[in-house]
Amino acid sequence: MSKKITNSFTEEVGRGGFGKVYKGKLPNGCLVAVKLLDASKRNGEGFVNEVSSISRTSHVNIVILLGFCLEGNRKALIYEFVPNGSLANFIYNDRMTPNNTSPPLSWEKLQQIALGIVRGLEYLHQGCNARILHLDIKPQNILLDENFSPKIADLGLAKLCQGRDSITSMMLARGTLGYIAPEGWYRSFGISNKSDVYSYGMMILEMAEGRKNLNTEASHSSLLYFPQRI
Known part of the structure; x- marks a missing residue:
């Protein structure tokens, strides 16, 4: 079918x-x-996470899941098409590459996008029957529609907290290096919706300066990690 x-x-x-x-x-x-999930990776948990979490949502700033296909080992998720792609295409100073000619966004538009993402996160954390922790907030997972309104996508790493539980434990850190909150690395601390807020803050820093917050090619150690450099 897919x-x-x-x-x-x-x-x-x-x-x-x-x-x-x-x-x-x-x-x-x-x-x-x-989204065709890579059959060579252990995507069973990610598939279940994404279907079970995003199927509970209905919000203008959350991407809509229309359905899914499960054919043998092949797993696919079918979403609404969001024409302007990810926020990452528009915020980095080196975006003007042969494969990406997206124009930069104005400060006013970036502010509108930032506020839309906040509304989506607030809905995940407070507006659902079960609190949903996204755990992978980053520019690549924010899609922009034809009006550049943001839609949070990719809930493959999401964690559902039953009831109104605010803190949950994790066996392993989830997320992307450079965006994971410090408590995400320590099982004894547990994680909460504040972990998503940390990732959101890191993304805002990227939007403000137009560069990635974790620069592994930096010539000086103080330039490697954005918060340390700030």
Whole structure:
């Protein structure tokens, strides 16, 4: 089914740690984004996490899951198509590359995007029956629609807290290096919605300066980690 929707996976529009994303079209003409999970990785938990968490949501700043395909070892998630891609295409000073000619965004637009992301996070943390911790907030996981309104995407690492529990334990750190909150590295501390707030803050720093907060190619150690440099 996912192969038919995407015309044999011909148009790749993105990729992440769990697999590639392809542009597709439903029989009714509706454009969709199909995330094909990498079969070579252990994506069973990520697939279940994403379906179980995002299916509980309904918010203008959360990407809409339309369905999923499960064919043998092949797993695919079908989302609404968000035409302007990820926020990462617009905020870095080195974005003008042969594969990315997206124009920069104004400060006013960046502020609107930042506020939209906050509303989405507040909904995940306070507006659902179960508190949802995203645990991988970063520019690559923020999609922008035709009006550059943000939509939080990729809940493959999400953690559902039953009831209104504010703190939960983790066996291993979840997230992306440079965005993981300090408590995410220590099992004895536990994590909460504040971990997402930390990741959001790191992303805001990137939006403000136009560079990645973790620069492994920096010539001086003080330039490696954005908060330390600030």
